[in-house]
Amino acid sequence: MRWLFMSLLFATLIGCSGEQTLTPDASNEEKTVLQEPTKEIVEDAGITDSTTQETIPEEETTEKVKDETIVEKAFPNISGGQVLQDENPAANIVEVNLRAHTRTLTFEGKVSDTFYTYNGIVPGPIIRARVGDKVIVHFKNDLPETTTVHWHGLRISDQMDGSPRIQKPIAPGGTFKYEFTVKEAGTFWYHPHVRSNEQLEKGLYGMLIVQEKENINFDMERSIVLDDIYVLNGKIASFMTAHMEVMHGRNGNYLFANGSFSTQNIEVKTGAVERWRIVNVANARTMQIQMKGVKARVIGTDGGLISEPYPFTSTLTIPVGQRYDIEVMFEKEGAYSLDFLAPTQNGVQTIPLVKVSVKGEQPSNPTLPNYPKVDAPSNPKPHRTVDILFDGVQDPTSPAGVAWRLNKKSHWKEPIFTFNEGDVVQMTLRNANAQPHPFHLHGQFFIVLSRDGKSVSEPGLKDSVLLNGNEILVIKAFMDNPGQWMAHCHILEHAELGMMAEILVKPR
Numbered sequence: 001m002r003w004l005f006m007s008l009l010f011a012t013l014i015g016c017s018g019e020q021t022l023t024p025d026a027s028n029e030e031k032t033v034l035q036e037p038t039k040e041i042v043e044d045a046g047i048t049d050s051t052t053q054e055t056i057p058e059e060e061t062t063e064k065v066k067d068e069t070i071v072e073k074a075f076p077n078i079s080g081g082q083v084l085q086d087e088n089p090a091a092n093i094v095e096v097n098l099r100a101h102t103r104t105l106t107f108e109g110k111v112s113d114t115f116y117t118y119n120g121i122v123p124g125p126i127i128r129a130r131v132g133d134k135v136i137v138h139f140k141n142d143l144p145e146t147t148t149v150h151w152h153g154l155r156i157s158d159q160m161d162g163s164p165r166i167q168k169p170i171a172p173g174g175t176f177k178y179e180f181t182v183k184e185a186g187t188f189w190y191h192p193h194v195r196s197n198e199q200l201e202k203g204l205y206g207m208l209i210v211q212e213k214e215n216i217n218f219d220m221e222r223s224i225v226l227d228d229i230y231v232l233n234g235k236i237a238s239f240m241t242a243h244m245e246v247m248h249g250r251n252g253n254y255l256f257a258n259g260s261f262s263t264q265n266i267e268v269k270t271g272a273v274e275r276w277r278i279v280n281v282a283n284a285r286t287m288q289i290q291m292k293g294v295k296a297r298v299i300g301t302d303g304g305l306i307s308e309p310y311p312f313t314s315t316l317t318i319p320v321g322q323r324y325d326i327e328v329m330f331e332k333e334g335a336y337s338l339d340f341l342a343p344t345q346n347g348v349q350t351i352p353l354v355k356v357s358v359k360g361e362q363p364s365n366p367t368l369p370n371y372p373k374v375d376a377p378s379n380p381k382p383h384r385t386v387d388i389l390f391d392g393v394q395d396p397t398s399p400a401g402v403a404w405r406l407n408k409k410s411h412w413k414e415p416i417f418t419f420n421e422g423d424v425v426q427m428t429l430r431n432a433n434a435q436p437h438p439f440h441l442h443g444q445f446f447i448v449l450s451r452d453g454k455s456v457s458e459p460g461l462k463d464s465v466l467l468n469g470n471e472i473l474v475i476k477a478f479m480d481n482p483g484q485w486m487a488h489c490h491i492l493e494h495a496e497l498g499m500m501a502e503i504l505v506k507p508r
């Protein structure tokens with residue numbers, strides 16, 4: 001068995017001027033194929049959280065969560081997850097209690113195991129604030145290991161970013177008060193930054209929504225948290241034991257959206273216009289979705305609303321870490337679905353994620369919401385130009401025998417680059433591998449300029465972007481937020497195995 005493993009490993013290594021560059025392994029492709037989830041009818045009209053229906057609680061959870069549809073501090077109605085109770089009555093402060101702890105959960109008979117949860121549920125509760133609010137999170141770690149909380153996409157102080165290079169990971173039983181001001185409206189998320197490949201897979205992730213200054217009048221907002229999970233014999237499969245996982249990251253064998261294996265069934269009124277906030281929290285899998293028959297537009301991405309919404313007509317590709325806000329208009333009665341497209345050996349498998357039944361008399365005048373004016377990001381001349389090479393090599397000192405690298409180095413200890421606050425930095429990301437590397441830069445936003453020399457239209461400010469296999473991707477980052485910031489591949493196995501660096505942005 002060990003011999004077989006080593007053979008497989010070596011089969012993937014190609015000699016290259018003394019160094020061995022990793023290429024993907026096609027010998028075991030079936031693991032990336034999702035099985036079709038069951039399609040049980042969920043009677044509740046909202047997207048339900050199956051953890052509330054089909055769980056075997058190991059312990060009573062005392063955390064306060066609100067009903068799915070709530071009006072709080074006059075936020076728009078939201079469905080799809082539970083919203084964390086704001087304990088602070090002040091209008092511009094959101095103060096919440098968040099506790100990470102283990103809980104035995106059973107999901108639809110397919111997996112029963114000890115999950116890691118925020119406040120007892122998977123996904124963790126939605127944290128909601130309004131742009132400009134101060135957010136205070138009283139965090140308690142009741143996991144059997146250290147952890148931190150990273151606020152993915154928020155441009156806050158590096159002291160609050162959950163980087164284990166800055167914050168000493170919180171010991172079991174320990175607490176930490178995260179406190180920051182949310183500067184941008186948008187769809188964000190939170191997750192640990194310690195042993196993240198295991199801690200996220202076990203259930204530690206949640207959406208963080210920053211509402212615009214003035215509410216935008218949708219009939220409903222919905223959160224859709226896309227994940228996959230790797231289950232073997234009814235348990236969360238062991239970590240980093242499979243060669244595929246080391247090479248490609250962990251691709252689950254089940255799609256696990258909003259904490260459910262099943263298609264979610266919802267009903268909406270004819271004429272309704274909704275905002276669907278979508279995040280991909282998977283360890284490695286790039287998600288492709290489609291929505292047919294309805295009028296849908298992409299209105300926002302990582303950095304919030306975009307200046308010019310564009311039609312979501314065919315498919316949308318969401319690499320891990322990225323977010324999209326979709327405006328969906330249900331003009332006519334009928335049945336529609338948001339589908340997940342899973343590539344298989346024989347083509348593409350279509351799995352409905354959300355089935356929408358649109359009913360009711362057509363309103364005489366369905367109207368689109370009024371959006372605040374948003375300027376397109378500027379594209380100034382860069383102050384600096386840097387290159388980052390993404391590759392991997394065989395490394396017997398690495399726990400999995402493979403080291404993933406940025407500019408030929410794993411686990412950078414010193415800053416890979418030092419910039420000054422306000423610098424505009426053009427970054428050329430070169431992928432020496434055939435497999436993709438979704439790049440995430442903490443604390444700053446960037447725009448996407450070109451792929452393989454061709455300019456592309458990927459509007460809006462991003463903090464996460466997919467670097468495709470063997471691709472040269474050019475982005476332009478705005479180093480507006482001083483501090484020490486992690487920069488890494490968001491395939492969590494690649495990050496854990498070295499594809500992890502840090503940039504330093506010096507204050508002016």
Ligand SMILES: [Cu+2]
Binds near residue numbers: 436437438494495499
């Ligand atoms: Cu990677």
